[in-house]
Amino acid sequence: MHRLLRHIAWFFALAGGAVASGVALMVVVSIAGRALFAQPIQGDVELTQFGIALCISLCLPWCQLHGANIVVDFFTQRLPQRGVRALDGIGALLLALMCALLSLRTAAGAIAVSEAGETTMILGLPMGWSYLMLAPGLGLTALVALWQAQRLLRGLNAHVDGSAA
DSSP: OHHHHHHHHHHHHHHHHHHHHHHHHHHHHHHHHHHHHSOOOTTHHHHHHHHHHHHHHHHHHHHHHTTOSOOOOTTTTTSOHHHHHHHHHHHHHHHHHHHHHHHHHHHHHHHHHHHHTOBOSSSOOBHHHHHHTTHHHHHHHHHHHHHHHHHHHTTOOOSTTSOOO
């Protein structure tokens, strides 16, 4: 299971990086167009918002898989490893539940705004698509966190680098 999650998360992270690179290039072109020709890319702010939200959603599974989230261990520094793993397992389970809920609600929101015909103000892009694109990354993050939770609660390592946190 770990290998499958790792491959899918890696693909998602590459896609997220490509989206972020595309957004960065678009912002540079828009700023240059504004400075040189008084003509920015129309809707650049809308596209940047959509792109960066998508990038974050796609990179979350890889981040979770590697344990790259911020960890505040002030209160758990002196706990035995078993206690830390149990708390981390509970945290991973809660993250899995939250991401699953966010994924489902994002998909439901996409359907609702699509049915309402909601579009962006400048470009008139359908808002449903931008919402719907966030659901897979959140869903995969939920699966990764669920996999980690079951490992941590069994006393095993949960991250690809071998760390327990």
